[in-house]
Amino acid sequence: xxxxxxxxxxxxxxxxxxxxxxxxxxxxxxxxxxxxxxxxxxxxxxxxxxxxxxxxxxxxxxxxxxxxxxxxxxxxxxxxxxxxxxxxxxxxxxxxxxxxxxxxxxxxxxxxxxxxxxxxxxxxxxxxxxxxxxxxxxxxxxxxxxxxxxxxxxxxxxxxxxxxxxxxxxxxxxxxxxxxxxxxxxxxxxxxxxxxxxxxxxxxxxxxxxxxxxxxxxxxxxxxxxxxxxxxxxxxxxxxxxxxxxxxxxxxxxxxxxxxxxxxxxxxxxxxxxxxxxxxxxxxxxxxxxxxxxxxxxxxxxxxxxxxxxxxxxxxxxxxxxxxxxxxxxxxxxxxxxxxxxxxxxxxxxxxxxxxxxxxxxxxxxxxxxxxxxxxxxxxxxxxxxxxxxxxxxxxxxxxxxxxxxxxxxxxxxxxxxxxxxxxxxxxxxxxxxxxxxxxxxxxxxxxxxxxxxxxxxxxxxxxxxxxxxxxxxxxxxxxxxxxxxxxxxxxxxxxxxxxxxxxxxxxxxxxxxxxxx
Amino acid sequence: xxxxxxxxxxxxxxxxxxxxxxxxxxxxxxxxxxxxxxxxxxxxxxxxxxxxxxxxxxxxxxxxxxxxxxxxxxxxxxxxxxxxxxxxxxxxxxxxxxxxxxxxxxxxxxxxxxxxxxxxxxxxxxxxxxxxxxxxxxxxxxxxxxxxxxxxxxxxxxxxxxxxxxxxxxxxxxxxxxxxxxxxxxxxxxxxxxxxxxxxxxxxxxxxxxxxxxxxxxxxxxxxxxxxxxxxxxxxxxxxxxxxxxxxxxxxxxxxxxxxxxxxxxxxxxxxxxxxxxxxxxxxxxxxxxxxxxxxxxxxxxxxxxxxxxxxx
Numbered sequence: 168x169x170x171x172x173x174x175x176x177x178x179x180x181x182x183x184x185x186x187x188x189x190x191x192x193x194x195x196x197x198x199x200x201x202x203x204x205x206x207x208x209x210x211x212x213x214x215x216x217x218x219x220x221x222x223x224x225x226x227x228x229x230x231x232x233x234x235x236x237x238x239x240x241x242x243x244x245x246x247x248x249x250x251x252x253x254x255x256x257x258x259x260x261x262x263x264x265x266x267x268x269x270x271x272x273x274x275x276x277x278x279x280x281x282x283x284x285x286x287x288x289x290x291x292x293x294x295x296x297x298x299x300x301x302x303x304x305x306x307x308x309x310x311x312x313x314x315x316x317x318x319x320x321x322x323x324x325x326x327x328x329x330x331x332x333x334x335x336x337x338x339x340x341x342x343x344x345x346x347x348x349x350x351x352x353x354x355x356x357x358x359x360x361x362x363x364x365x366x367x368x369x370x371x372x373x374x375x376x377x378x379x380x381x382x383x384x385x386x387x388x389x390x391x392x393x394x395x396x397x398x399x400x401x402x403x404x405x406x407x408x409x410x411x412x413x414x415x416x417x418x419x420x421x422x423x424x425x426x427x428x429x430x431x432x433x434x435x436x437x438x439x440x441x442x443x444x445x446x447x448x449x450x451x452x453x454x455x456x457x458x459x460x461x462x463x464x465x466x467x468x469x470x471x472x473x474x475x476x477x478x479x480x481x482x483x484x485x486x487x488x489x490x491x492x493x494x495x496x497x498x499x500x501x502x503x504x505x506x507x508x509x510x511x512x513x514x515x516x517x518x519x520x521x522x523x524x525x526x527x528x529x530x531x532x533x534x535x536x537x538x539x540x541x542x543x544x545x546x547x548x549x550x551x552x553x554x555x556x557x558x559x560x561x562x563x564x565x566x567x568x569x570x571x572x573x574x575x576x577x578x579x580x581x582x583x584x585x586x587x588x589x590x591x592x593x594x595x596x597x598x599x600x601x602x603x604x605x606x607x608x609x610x611x612x613x614x615x616x617x618x619x620x621x622x623x624x625x626x627x628x629x630x631x632x633x634x635x636x637x638x639x640x641x642x643x644x645x646x647x648x649x650x651x652x653x654x655x656x657x658x659x660x661x662x663x664x665x666x667x668x669x670x671x672x673x674x675x676x677x678x679x680x681x682x683x684x685x
Numbered sequence: 686x687x688x689x690x691x692x693x694x695x696x697x698x699x700x701x702x703x704x705x706x707x708x709x710x711x712x713x714x715x716x717x718x719x720x721x722x723x724x725x726x727x728x729x730x731x732x733x734x735x736x737x738x739x740x741x742x743x744x745x746x747x748x749x750x751x752x753x754x755x756x757x758x759x760x761x762x763x764x765x766x767x768x769x770x771x772x773x774x775x776x777x778x779x780x781x782x783x784x785x786x787x788x789x790x791x792x793x794x795x796x797x798x799x800x801x802x803x804x805x806x807x808x809x810x811x812x813x814x815x816x817x818x819x820x821x822x823x824x825x826x827x828x829x830x831x832x833x834x835x836x837x838x839x840x841x842x843x844x845x846x847x848x849x850x851x852x853x854x855x856x857x858x859x860x861x862x863x864x865x866x867x868x869x870x871x872x873x874x875x876x877x878x879x880x881x882x883x884x885x886x887x888x889x890x891x892x893x894x895x896x897x898x899x900x901x902x903x904x905x906x907x908x909x910x911x912x913x914x915x916x917x918x919x920x921x922x923x924x925x926x927x928x929x930x931x932x933x934x935x936x937x938x939x940x941x942x943x944x945x946x947x948x949x950x951x952x953x954x955x956x957x958x959x960x961x962x963x964x965x966x967x968x969x970x971x972x973x974x975x976x977x978x979x980x981x982x983x984x985x986x987x988x989x990x991x992x993x994x995x996x997x998x
Contacts, residue, residue, distance in 0.1 A: 217855070223726060223954060225773035230727035303740040304724055310734065356774050374783065375954075376857060376946040401855050401944040405839065413846040413854040565717060565725070583731065598732050606732040 208665060211382075211394035212683035216676070217407040217416035221375045221400025227356030229302045233342040238670075239380060239398055240391070240677035242345035242363040245273050245292065245324075246336045248672065251496040252590040253629045254336040258287060258346055258364060259324075264627060268331035273339075275322050279387045281348035282368040283361040289318030295346040296326060296339075298357065308341035308588045333627040334591045341588045342674050366391040366679050375400055380677070392666070392682035411662055417683060418661050420676075440669045441485050441494040442657040443586040446542060448530075448650040453574035453610035456518070456526055463647035465514040466578075469553035470546055471506035476653045479545040480538055484653035489640045490585060491592065492654035494671045497633035499640065511553035520554070530557040532580035533564035542652060543580050574610050581608065582655065590672060592636045593623040600639070600648060611648045689987075693980045697973075704972040705762065708965045709755050719747055719959045726772045726958030745771055758965065768962035772955070777966045780951060785970055787857060788940070788947035792932040794867045796925055799874035804921060807882025812909055814887050822879055829876025838869040838942045855944040866943045870936060874928050878921050885920050919986045926982030930975025 218238070224230035228242065236242045245259040254262075259273040279287040296316035300309045313329030326335060338344065351362035360369045366388065367380040380396045401407045404421060411419035450457040450466065457463050472486040491498035520526040530550075532543040540561050547557045557578065570576055585595040597620060598604045602612035619639055626632050643649075661667040666680035713719075720741040724730045742748045746757065761768055767777035810822040842865060846854035856862045889895065890909070898908050937949035948967060955963035 223772060223958065225770075225775045227727070227774065231729055303744045304727060304737045306728055307730075310737070373858075374780075374946050375950070376944065399856055399944060402950075403941050403944070406842075406855055406942050406944060409839070409842050409847060409854045413842070413850055415846070415854050415856070565721070605734075 217419040219421035237342035238676035240365040240367040246340040248340040285348040292324040306343035389679040391679040443494040449579040461518040465511040468511040472503040487651035528577040708968040722959030767966040772960040784948040784951040795870035798871040803875040803878030807879040811886030826876035922986040926979035929978040
C-alpha cells in the first residue's frame with residue numbers, strides 16, 4: 168500500500184480546483200498498485216500519455232505550447248542541448264560564429280524532410296526563425312536580440328543579432344525555435360500538423376482534450392519504436408495519477424509529488440529528476456531589517472533546509488545549498504549547511520533584536536504552487552525558533568508583483584526557474600541579481616557581482632560560462648541574497664514503458680527509443 | 686399563454702444586451718493588466734518586458750478607449766463574429782461551440798438522470814413521511830447535496846475505474862467516458878429534486894381535494910401521482926431551467942477532474958488568461974442558454990399545471 172499521495176501544482180490553479188485536488192489526493196492515499204509487465208518490448212507498440220499541460224495557445228510555437236509538441240516528438244530545433252548544458256547537433260550539424268561576431272552560420276542536416284514531404288532548406292529554416300522572432304510577444308529565448316535569419320544556400324542558414332550573442336546556439340535549442348515547414352506559416356499560429364521534423368506526426372488534434380500521433384516514417388534519425396501515441400491532456404494531477412492507476416495511461420506526467428513513492432517498486436517504473444527550479448526566500452534588501460546582512464544571515468541560519476525537503480515536502484524536493492542545484496552541470500551537489508538557531512539568535516542580538524525588541528516581519532507566498540504555503544508555514548515555525556515572528560500572508564502572485572518590484576515587502580517565498588527555456592543561466596543571473604536587473608526582487612546591488620557577470624556578454628565557451636555561474640552562485644551565497652530552500656522535482660512515472668527519461672528542461676518525452684513492454 | 690410566450694421572447698434581446706454590457710465590463714474591473722495576463726498565459730512570464738506588453742496592447746486594441754473596444758466588439762457580435770481568441774489566436778466560435786456542445790450534453794444528461802432518479806424517489810418517500818424510505822431518502826439527499834463534486838467524482842473513479850476497472854477515469858467522446866462525470870454532476874440536482882418533490886408532494890397530499898379524491902375511492906397510487914407527483918413535477922421543471930444555466934457554467938471541477946473539454950474548463954482557462962473574447966462569448970452563451978431554458982421550463986411547467994395555466998390566460 169502506498170505511503171501517501173500528494174499533488175504537484177496545476178499550472179493554473181484557483182482555490183476551488185486546488186481544494187479539489189488536495190481532497191482528491193487525500194482520497195488517493197488509500198489506493199493500491201496494479202500489475203507489472205515482463206519487460207519485453209512490444210514491436211510497433213502504442214502508448215498513451217496523460218500530459219500535465221495541454222495546448223492553451225493553439226499549439227503556437229511562440230508560446231509554451233511549443234514544449235507540448237516538442238515533448239511529443241513532433242517538432243525539432245536546429246540545436247539540441249544535453250544534460251551538461253552544451254549545444255548538440257539536431258537539424259543543424261555544425262555551427263560557427265562568423266568573422267562578424269553578430270552572425271552565426273548553421274549547416275543543416277542533409278536529407279531531412281518535414282513530415283508533409285517538404286524539404287528542409289536554408290530558406291525554410293530562415294522563414295521559421297524570422298516568424299518566431301517577429302511576433303508581438305516573442306518567446307524569451309529569442310526576445311530582444313534583434314534576431315534575423317537568411318538562407319545561405321540550400322543547406323545553411325545565417326542568423327544575425329543586433330549585438331554579438333555568445334549563446335545563440337543555445338537559444339536556438341529552445342522548443343520555441345522549432346523549425347516547421349514553410350507551408351505551416353500560412354496560418355496563425357503556424358500549424359504543427361504534419362509540418363514538424365520529429366519522430367512522431369500529429370494525425371488528429373482534438374482541441375485541448377487529446378492528440379493522436381503516428382510514427383514519422385520519414386524521420387532522419389533512429390526509427391521510432393512506437394507506432395503510435397495518444398496524448399490526453401489531463402490538467403488535474405490527481406486525475407493523472409488515477410488515469411495511470413486505472414490503466415488509461417502508460418505514462419503520467421508530473422504526478423502528485425508523494426505519488427513518486429506510491430508508483431514505485433516492481434510494478435511501476437518511476438523516474439524522478441531535480442528540475443532547474445529553486446524555491447527561495449526573497450529578502451528585501453532595500454529597507455530594514457534585511458538591509459542588514461546579519462539579519463539575512465540569521466534567517467539563513469534559522470532555516471533547516473534538509474527538514475523542509477525531507478519532512479515538510481515529504482522527500483519530494485531536494486534541499487538547496489545555493490541558487491543552482493544538481494539538475495545542471497554547474498550546480499552544487501553539496502548538502503546545505505545545517506540549521507543553527509543559536510547562531511541565528513546571536514546574529515539578531517548583534518543586529519539589535521532580541522526579546523525586548525523582537526523582529527516582526529511578513530512572509531508572503533502564493534498558492535499557485537501548492538508546496539509554497541507548506542514551506543511558508545514550516546519556515547515560519549523555524550524562524551520562530553530563532554526569535555523571528557513572521558506573519559504568513561498567502562495571496563495571488565500577480566496582484567503582489569508590483570509591490571515586490573517596488574520593494575514594498577519584507578520576505579517573500581518564490582519558486583523560480585533559473586534556466587528560462589535556454590540551458591544557460593546568464594539571463595536569470597542578469598535579470599534577478601544585477602543592479603539594473605528588471606526582476607531584482609531581492610533589491611540587491613553589488614558592482615563586484617555585476618563585474619563578475621561581465622564576461623558573459625562575449626564568452627561563447629560553455630565551460631567558461633559555467634565557471635562564471637558557479638562563482639556567481641558563491642557570491643550570492645556569501646552576500647546572503649535571499650535564502651535558497653529547495654529544488655523542486657519534475658516527476659514522471661512510466662508503467663510498462665521502457666526508454667522513458669525525464670528531461671529537466673521539459674523538451675523531450677516521446678523519443679525514438681521510447682517503447683511499451685509486455 | 687401566447688401573450689406570455691411573446692413577452693418572454695421580446696425580453697430575450699433585452700437580456701442579451703444587458704448581458705453583453707455586463708460581460709464586457711466585468712472582466713475589466715479585475716484590476717489586472719490584460720496584456721500581462723495574455724503574455725503569462727502564453728509564456729508563463731515572470732519578468733514582463735514593457736515593450737512586449739505595449740506591442741500586445743496595440744495588437745489587441747487594448748490601448749483604445751473602452752467605448753471603442755465595446756462598440757468594436759458589439760458590432761462584430763451583431764454580424765455574428767465572435768472574434769479571435771487572444772490566447773489561442775483562433776476563432777472563438779471554433780472553441781465555443783464544441784465546448785458548449787460538450788457541456789450541454791453533460792448537463793442535460795445529468796439533469797435527465799437527476800429527474801429520473803429524484804422525482805420518483807421524492808414521490809415515493811412522500812407516501813409515508815417518517816417511514817423507512819423517507820428516512821433513507823432524507824439522509825441520502827442531504828449527503829447528495831452536501832458532498833462536493835470533487836470528492837464524489839474521485840470516489841467514483843476509485844470505485845469504477847481503479848478498484849473495479851469497468852469505466853475510464855478521464856476523457857470525453859465515448860459513452861462510457863460520460864458515465865462517471867454525469868453521475869457526479871447529477872448527484873446534487875437529484876438530491877435537491879428528491880427533497881423538493883417530497884416536500885411538495887407531502888404538502889399536496891394534505892390538501893382537502895386529495896381527501897375528497899380518496900373518499901371517492903381513487904387508489905393511493907393514483908392520488909399520489911396525479912395530485913402530488915404532478916404538482917411536484919411542475920416545481921422541478923421550473924427549477925431545471927435555473928439548474929441548466931448553473932450547471933453549464935459551474936461544472937468546472939467536474940470538467941477538470943475528468944479532463945472534459947467543456948465550456949466550464951474553456952471559461953476557466955480564458956478567465957485566468959484574460960482571454961476576453963472567449964470569456965465574453967462564453968458568458969453570453971451561458972446567459973442566453975439559461976434564459977431560453979428558463980422560458981422553456983416555465984412554459985413546460987405551465988403545460989403541466991392547469992391551475993397556473995388558467996392564471997396566465
